[in-house]
Amino acid sequence: MLRKLYSLLFTLAGLLIIAGCSEKSNPEYDIQNFTSVFDNNKFDASYFPIDMRETPDGGYIILGGRRLSENSEFAGIYLLKVDKFGQFEKEIDVPKSTGVYPVGKLIEYQTRYYFFCMDEQTLNAQIASVDALLEAVAAKPVQGTLTYPGAVSFIDNNFVLLSYDNSAKQSVISLLNPDGGILASKGYDIGVGADDQIITEKYVIEHYLRTGRQWPFEVGKMANGLYYFNGFFNYTFSLVFSDVQADEPRNVVQGQSDKGGLSAVSYIGANKFAFARFSYGNNYILPNKDVPTGSPSSSDFGGYTLPELVADAPVKILPVTVDNKTALVYASNTRSKQIGLYFYDENSGKFISSRYLGFSNPYEIASLIQTTDGGLAITGTTYLAGRFPRICVFKISKEELAGQINK
């Protein structure tokens, strides 16, 4: 009898020990995964992110814009520092006397983070920078006349800037050194004929005023030395290849006026691009595309259609690598007001999996980066209470990212 009792007790004790493996607190989990929405309780406050970078302390700097006042023409500059747990550290409402209309990418160079902005009076492009602790923002004008900055990349220790010259009605691609000296610059007409110019310029100016569509301006350089920009040329929204010397582009992927074009351009090396395109409200994903030749039209590119995306959706593309497997993450806005992440095999271009961020309040994509821990950080705009634009950050762990691209 006693032996049976002991057996029962040991069984029960074992059961309790096994079952009682309690949940251990682990700060690493709080770094690997988090969601944060940065709220300001002012009724008329309005913030939107543009780009983000990870800082050496594991936190993040977010470059954003803010509403200045009811009558201000351009968005003000907003900088936000977030710690590695996604908690608020510091913010700067950069005064408009320093600059307005912030432009990404946010570029890490030496110990500072660079971005472009615009002088509110002269509309000249300025190079602005801030340190990792968000101690001070400095801005200096480029050494020349480049107005309406639209997109920037940092290649070979120089800035590649796409801007708009509203006097010459040209999209301008320029190479600048970190001090703002212009190394090379070339402008391309946005349209022909007076009426077309007016219409095309309307699209451009409304973009800067944020009263109209936000165009997916992009600029970069390929391995063969050619530069490219995604912007207005010849009154269509086109992908233009240039050596920044010749008057004529080396090649052009024509869009269709403002109705068709490329909504995202990511050069993924060698002879390959990852694209997304829009056409009359529809959206198409092209994860693996050779460098275009022979002046094609983007409407000939085909691609995977995604009806769940909003019309002419903004799309961001990020190549990621997890455990030696490479993939492309497409991020965009869905009709259900979520941020959709679509994972594609970089080599084959085949769809792997998808994930949706956000619920209840609307969420819109701004930027995504792969973090040093192998995870993914995504920033976007959410509308608290369905109306107040605020910056949100999602952090997805390496484990979860691997799960998405190894399905």
Added chain:
Amino acid sequence: MKRLYFVLLFFLIVATATAQEKKRSGSERKRKNNAAYNKKNKEDDKFLQKQWWLGFKAGPNLSKVSVDKTYSIVVPTNYEASTIGKNYESYNLMGSQATLEVSFYFKGFTISFQPTYQRSRFEYSNQFTWSDTVATHNVELKYNQEQKLSYAVLPLLVKYDFLTGRLRPYVQIGVYSALLLDATKIVTVSGVDQASGGANEFQNESVIVGAKDLFAKSHWGLLGGVGLNYNLGNNVRLNFDVAYKHGMSNISSTKNRFSSDRLSGVGDALDDLKLDNISVTLGCLFPLRFLSSGFKTLDKK
């Protein structure tokens, strides 16, 4: 509905036990004199010196949680985080539980294993306000979050009967482990919007989300309580039990705290929590030794 089943089952057991008692002839009882009664008591005592008991009990419970570390999706940039902190309600939502009890009694002490299906509920709320110098620029939102948790609770208890006789009060202490079976969250958003020119009060449709991944697969705690056993006469005991479970480990999943995109979207992240629970149960216990047919025990010759 489940609670109704438990109550019905409980009454069925009580009715069965009572019926067995009634079957015993009333006249036989009348014939008992004091001496016979003493003799019977001795036999009862002998019988009760060592006994296995099997029983079933059920009843309601109330829960409260204590916060170890708080988490939030919404991070204030220009106001204190405490103004949007979560306010937890304690012991305000009734849950239920059903227990199978297996006990071994020996000279006043009982070792008892009581696997339990426990349904616990608790809630919290937090409030957000956006305002401005303009009086009508004011929006208030209140998020109410209810949690429904189902656990398989495995308690191991030691009881001590400090009286013998027909009415046997006892005290009990023990340890338990709880395995998560299911979890649901219900989020209700209500508020007042004065920006549209008047006070527009609204309450959105509740969002019900399966939340099992957000909670720890298991937790453990300590248990204490008091109770009463009432011998119905044929050693079938009616049991009334009050127990307090004190959670010792976190019931939230630290790894999956932000894994629900839906809940993150509505601004909710679970805090590190410990769950305390008070339960009141009624039930019946049956002796397993000396049993013959019809619930007659060999001590009832």
